[in-house]
Amino acid sequence: MNIxxxxxDALNAVIKIDITEKDYKEKVDKILADYRKNANIPGxxxxxxxxxxIKKQYGQSVMVDEINKLLQDTLNKYLSDEKLDILGNPLPxxxxxxxxxxxxxxxxxxxxxxxxxxxxxxxxxxxxxxxxVADDKMLGTEVKNLRERYGKLKPLEKVTKTANITGxxxxxxxxxxxxxxxxxxxxxxxxxxxxxxxxKVGDVVTLKTKGLFEDDHFMQNxxxxxxxxxxxxxxxxxxxxxxxxxxxxxxxxxxxxDKLFGKDEVKTEEELKAKIQEDLEKQFVQQSDQQLxxxxxxxxxxxxxxxxxxxFLQKWLAATGExxxxxxxxxxxYKQSERGLRYQLIxxxxxxxxxxxxxxxxxxxxxxxxxxxxxxxxxNMNPEEKELNDIANRVLENQDEAKKLQDQLISxxxxxxxxxxxxxxEKKISFDDFIKEVYGDHKH
Numbered sequence: 001m002n003i004x005x006x007x008x009d010a011l012n013a014v015i016k017i018d019i020t021e022k023d024y025k026e027k028v029d030k031i032l033a034d035y036r037k038n039a040n041i042p043g044x045x046x047x048x049x050x051x052x053x054i055k056k057q058y059g060q061s062v063m064v065d066e067i068n069k070l071l072q073d074t075l076n077k078y079l080s081d082e083k084l085d086i087l088g089n090p091l092p093x094x095x096x097x098x099x100x101x102x103x104x105x106x107x108x109x110x111x112x113x114x115x116x117x118x119x120x121x122x123x124x125x126x127x128x129x130x131x132x133v134a135d136d137k138m139l140g141t142e143v144k145n146l147r148e149r150y151g152k153l154k155p156l157e158k159v160t161k162t163a164n165i166t167g168x169x170x171x172x173x174x175x176x177x178x179x180x181x182x183x184x185x186x187x188x189x190x191x192x193x194x195x196x197x198x199x200k201v202g203d204v205v206t207l208k209t210k211g212l213f214e215d216d217h218f219m220q221n222x223x224x225x226x227x228x229x230x231x232x233x234x235x236x237x238x239x240x241x242x243x244x245x246x247x248x249x250x251x252x253x254x255x256x257x258d259k260l261f262g263k264d265e266v267k268t269e270e271e272l273k274a275k276i277q278e279d280l281e282k283q284f285v286q287q288s289d290q291q292l293x294x295x296x297x298x299x300x301x302x303x304x305x306x307x308x309x310x311x312f313l314q315k316w317l318a319a320t321g322e323x324x325x326x327x328x329x330x331x332x333x334y335k336q337s338e339r340g341l342r343y344q345l346i347x348x349x350x351x352x353x354x355x356x357x358x359x360x361x362x363x364x365x366x367x368x369x370x371x372x373x374x375x376x377x378x379x380n381m382n383p384e385e386k387e388l389n390d391i392a393n394r395v396l397e398n399q400d401e402a403k404k405l406q407d408q409l410i411s412x413x414x415x416x417x418x419x420x421x422x423x424x425x426e427k428k429i430s431f432d433d434f435i436k437e438v439y440g441d442h443k444h
Contacts, residue, residue: 001018001020001023001070003015003016003017003018003078004016005078010307011308011309012111012309012311012312013113014093014110014111015108015109016108017071017106017107017108019067019106021104024070028062028063031062032058036054060100063100067105071107075090084111085113086113087113087114087308087309088112089316089320090110090111091110091319092108092109093108093109095108110312110315112309112312113309114345115345117304117306119346121300121418122422123299123302127295127424128424128425128427129288129292129424129426130292130426131288131427131428131429132284132285132288133281133284133428133430135430138280139273142276142280143269143273146250146260146276147249148247148249150256150259151250153245154248155245156245157244158198158199159197159198159200159244160197160198160244160246161185162184162246162247163184163244164182164183164184164245164246164247165181165196165241166181166243167242168242169223169238170237170240171236171238173235174225174235176223176237177224178222178223178224179242180221180222182218182222187213188214191208192212199241200241201242201243202240202241205241206238207237207238207239208234209223209236209237210233216231216233219233260272284434288434291438292419292424300343300346301339301342301343301346306342308341308342313341314327314330314333314334315330317330318330354417356413356417357410358410363402364392364393364396366408366409367396367405368388370405372388
């Protein structure tokens with residue numbers, strides 16, 4: 001057997017494997033001998049069937065199986081020994097005059113080679129790293145929400161601009177019959193507000209659903225309708241007022257602070273706001289980190305230039321899909337997957353060169369941390385180490401779960417690496433402005 005590689009260019013190569021009869025004959029003869037021992041053919045005693053008959057019946061199919069196994073093993077060993085960094089898998093090269101009615105064969109495989117490139121971690125334009133801060137408006141809203149949650153309800157004689165209103169919505173045609181509670185401030189239209197203002201328990205009013213509340217999802221819950229119906233719903237509903245109350249806000253005193261954070265942890269309104277700010281900004285870190293990861297990914301793809309064996313990869317996509325696809329469909333599939341492939345190569349290079357790979361011990365530790373968080377949500381704050389280990393190992397036996405946790409851990413390692421090595425500029429921003437700037441329509 002002989003194996004050679006010809007480089008067509010920097011990204012494409014052909015591997016040629018020559019197989020002669022002596023490479024497979026011994027194995028094929030052994031298998032056919034076993035067939036002969038066990039063959040049950042009418043007119044012949046077991047084990048006495050002529051070998052010529054066995055060869056005629058099974059010879060070629062056994063030879064084809066053995067040659068295919070030999071090819072696969074030889075190819076895998078060659079790729080491993082030569083440390084060839086390939087994209088996709090080797091593709092058999094069609095040979096128009098190929099025939100199995102011979103004893104010596106030549107097979108050719110096309111390879112797509114991974115490109116050589118350098119990763120640019122210092123783009124000309126620094127990448128924005130957002131630090132989301134809880135501004136005074138947000139802190140004020142959070143303090144008010146907490147005071148409402150711990151406040152007392154007092155009955156009102158009539159609907160006011162700050163009233164909580166409980167009542168029943170009805171519309172026979174759309175089969176709406178739902179008792180709900182909402183705050184007057186949630187009513188969007190001035191006409192609708194005027195209709196409800198100063199009404200008393202027992203009054204029945206007619207409201208238009210179009211623009212009744214600022215958010216259609218809120219209306220979906222209030223009216224008890226499904227998601228599709230709630231969007232753009234334009235009907236009239238009758239609303240019977242059953243209760244009107246007002247929330248008397250909890251006083252900002254020590255009793256209130258102790259309920260929230262434990263005895264004497266917080267003693268003043270300033271300390272309360274500082275504590276809320278700390279908690280909120282911890283939650284924002286996850287969002288700003290995800291945005292940073294996305295921004296660095298985009299920058300790396302834009303600023304790391306290299307060619308890919310596009311024609312080979314299109315062929316490979318066409319050949320390996322579940323269903324046959326046309327040349328144009330393969331081109332479209334490649335176009336959709338190209339950016340992902342580019343980042344995969346860039347990320348792989350960064351991970352290899354900076355030793356950011358994940359070993360099993362790290363994965364177990366990471367899984368245990370994840371499980372510890374889950375258990376804490378159910379009140380188990382101090383699980384036994386053995387219990388954690390057992391659950392972690394069970395979770396990691398599931399390949400999908402293990403892959404998901406591994407991807408999360410690699411993302412964490414990459415994020416830490418990017419924060420230390422990529423050209424960044426910090427920008428402090430409120431949460432509302434962050435949402436507008438990162439996800440809004442306007443350019444930034």
